[in-house]
Amino acid sequence: MMENNTFNPLLDKDIGMIENETTRKIALCALEAARESLSRNEKKPSDFVSNRLNSQLTKIVKGKA
Amino acid sequence: MRLHSLFMNNFRQYIGENTIDFAGNTTEPNVTLIWGPNGYGKTGVFRAIMFCLYGDLVLEQDGFPDSDSTAELILVNEKLLERNIGSRVTATVKLIFEHTGSIFELERNVSALMGADGEDPVQEPGRVILRETDLNGNAKSPLEEPDEIEERISRILNRRVRDFFLFDGERMEKLTRYGDDQRKEIQRGIKSLLQIDALEIAIQGLKKQERYLTQMIRATASGELELVSEKLQKVNDDIAILEEELNINIDEVQRMNHREREIDQILEKVKGLEVKQEIRKKLKEEIDQIKSDQEKNKQDLQGLLELGGTYIASPVVVELKTDLDGKISRGELPTDVRETFIDHLLYTGNCICERCLENGSPERDALVRYKQQKIQPGMEAAYQLASKLTALAANSGELSNKYDSEITRYQNLKQKEEESEKELEKLNEELKDLPEATQYGVELERIRSDRKEIEDKITEQKLLLENKKEERTALEEKENALSQKDEISKKYSAQREEVAKAFSALSQIQGRYEKNVIDELSEVATQIFKKLADGNTQKSLARINVKNGFKLDICNG
Numbered sequence: 001m002m003e004n005n006t007f008n009p010l011l012d013k014d015i016g017m018i019e020n021e022t023t024r025k026i027a028l029c030a031l032e033a034a035r036e037s038l039s040r041n042e043k044k045p046s047d048f049v050s051n052r053l054n055s056q057l058t059k060i061v062k063g064k065a
Numbered sequence: 066m067r068l069h070s071l072f073m074n075n076f077r078q079y080i081g082e083n084t085i086d087f088a089g090n091t092t093e094p095n096v097t098l099i100w101g102p103n104g105y106g107k108t109g110v111f112r113a114i115m116f117c118l119y120g121d122l123v124l125e126q127d128g129f130p131d132s133d134s135t136a137e138l139i140l141v142n143e144k145l146l147e148r149n150i151g152s153r154v155t156a157t158v159k160l161i162f163e164h165t166g167s168i169f170e171l172e173r174n175v176s177a178l179m180g181a182d183g184e185d186p187v188q189e190p191g192r193v194i195l196r197e198t199d200l201n202g203n204a205k206s207p208l209e210e211p212d213e214i215e216e217r218i219s220r221i222l223n224r225r226v227r228d229f230f231l232f233d234g235e236r237m238e239k240l241t242r243y244g245d246d247q248r249k250e251i252q253r254g255i256k257s258l259l260q261i262d263a264l265e266i267a268i269q270g271l272k273k274q275e276r277y278l279t280q281m282i283r284a285t286a287s288g289e290l291e292l293v294s295e296k297l298q299k300v301n302d303d304i305a306i307l308e309e310e311l312n313i314n315i316d317e318v319q320r321m322n323h324r325e326r327e328i329d330q331i332l333e334k335v336k337g338l339e340v341k342q343e344i345r346k347k348l349k350e351e352i353d354q355i356k357s358d359q360e361k362n363k364q365d366l367q368g369l370l371e372l373g374g375t376y377i378a379s380p381v382v383v384e385l386k387t388d389l390d391g392k393i394s395r396g397e398l399p400t401d402v403r404e405t406f407i408d409h410l411l412y413t414g415n416c417i418c419e420r421c422l423e424n425g426s427p428e429r430d431a432l433v434r435y436k437q438q439k440i441q442p443g444m445e446a447a448y449q450l451a452s453k454l455t456a457l458a459a460n461s462g463e464l465s466n467k468y469d470s471e472i473t474r475y476q477n478l479k480q481k482e483e484e485s486e487k488e489l490e491k492l493n494e495e496l497k498d499l500p501e502a503t504q505y506g507v508e509l510e511r512i513r514s515d516r517k518e519i520e521d522k523i524t525e526q527k528l529l530l531e532n533k534k535e536e537r538t539a540l541e542e543k544e545n546a547l548s549q550k551d552e553i554s555k556k557y558s559a560q561r562e563e564v565a566k567a568f569s570a571l572s573q574i575q576g577r578y579e580k581n582v583i584d585e586l587s588e589v590a591t592q593i594f595k596k597l598a599d600g601n602t603q604k605s606l607a608r609i610n611v612k613n614g615f616k617l618d619i620c621n622g
Contacts, residue, residue: 011260014574026567027267027574034266038225038257049270050277057274057560 025060029053066222066230068114069168072159075142076116077109085110111233116140117158117173118218119227120190120211126235139186141177146186153178155191164221166200171214225257248617255615259582264575271568278561282544282554290547290554297540304533311526314519321516328505328512335505338496345492348485355482362478366471372464407436586611594619 015031018024033052037045068087073079089095099107108124115121122137123129129136139146141156155176162169174191195208195217208214222230256262276298283294410432414422422429545562548554590609598606610618 011264011574011578014578015571018570020566020570022563023566023570026271026563027571030267030271030567030571031263034263034270035260037266038263039219039223041224045266046269046273049267050273053270053274053564054277057564061560061563 022060026053026057029056029060067163069161069163071110071113071117071161072157073110073113074157075145075154076113076156076158077140077142078106079109079113080142080145108233108235111231112140113158114160114231116175117160117171118222118231119215119224120173120193122175122188125228126233137188139177139188140175141186141188143186146177146179150179150181168198169221170196171218223257225262226254229254229258251617252615255586255611261575261579261582261615264571264578268568268571268575271564271571275561275564275568278557278564282548282557282561285553285557290544293540293544293547297537297544300533300537300540304530304537307526307530307533311523311530314523314526318516318519318523321512321519325509325512325516328509331505332509341492341496345489345496348489348492352482352485352489355478355485359475359478359482362471362475366475369464369468369471373468404436407432411436583611583615586615590617 015024015027018027030049030053033049034045036052037048040048042048067089070087071085073083074081085097085099088097099110101107108126112121112124115124122140127136127138141154145154153176155174157172157174159170159172162171171193172195173193175188176191177186177188179186193209193211193214195214197205197207197217199205208217228236253262256265279294279298279301283291283298410416410422411429414429416422416428420428422432545558548558587608587610590611591606594609595603595606606619
């Protein structure tokens, strides 16, 4: 997991306050993937996020289906 | 991160071992200034830091395009390479710094070889090692894998934001220019620092994943579900387009409102200056009147000067008159016999006593002799002038008073003229940049008419969007109901539902977060800029607004 940048504590706090656990986990997963894509200087960062979500969704949404 | 020291060996123009100890490890001083003429290695120091931390072989100012991943500069000292043709020469940079109480020692090498054929040197990255000693003095295992080191450094100072903490004078100069490129650069910096860009990418990624899941549902389903999914996709696309158009229009109305306020302020200023314009007009009239009075005063003074000239000559004339008076009293001159009277008697040939004065008569001869002896040329004129001067002398006090009065008048007019001119000049300066009210009036009219049109469009778009959203809800319900029947689709549907919720949650956070940050950022940016600006800029700077996706906009008062 990438270390959270502390310039925006409000942002992480806001996401941490999402009540629904599944929604919160997906939002965090997307944000972490986005940070990683920027750090890696990915050419298509949103594709990177989508792929990461795709690999994590089954685990996160387990039991929902 | 606090830099302690930088060691360079054979790096760029630094031959041999060179160490810079940075200030700040004790309480004072806490700033290290590196300065010198061009080409003396200031950028070399910066280059060494960037190479050591990130392995950068080029800097932004080297001018290589971002896309050119093969771009590099020879970092090994070129004189040494020329002296050691055919042998590999190594350059080393070691940076010691502190971060959150730990001490880091990062060492990176690069080597190059110059062939005997005179071709450009070939450069190769060398060993890199990161040693860390924690707050309690415990040394951790050194990292030697470039990827691990990159990740560790990235956690200390992310590559994306490093350019806003580590930069040299050239970049500072570039950033302080006020142009669109600089605004975009600052926009990018703000977004990176606050991780707004990460949030945006996360939202885009969620949207992409939602679309992907929709496709999967469609691919695994058939018949009616497929049709419903297609319709839903279309409605979703329509909504996205509509929302985008709506946002553009809302932004445009906001821009127009902002411009309207600006123009109102300008017009208010113009109105405030109308009184001054009137004063200026009156002042100009007053100055014209003063000039006319001055002309009159000049003429009056000229008249007085002529009289005065005569008066100045009076002692000579008075002396002449005294002489005449003496002659008259001695009987040398008749008191009242004039040359014209004698000429008249001689011409008519008759005296007033009716005696004949014919030629050869003793009376006529006596009269001719008298004229020749007593009446001398100029005496008559002198006498008349002296009489006038006597009268003038009697009035000399009055003349002097008039003269004084005209002089005083002249001085008063002169003073009044100077004061009025000064006042006019001041007013002219104040009214110099007075904007043309008509021009703004026309723009205001146009803004109001255009805004009305856009607002009507917004109302229409909102209505359409509402309908589309209702349609979407109905289709989603139908699609969910249909997909329940299909196990695989059911799985994708559940995932899509959760992704859509996360998308909505992050979008809301983005809106809320941006609003808070923008207000605070505007305030802080204004305060900081006012501190940095010179006197004139401080006076004219009203506020720095953060808008249009984190671009800074400077508003002058």
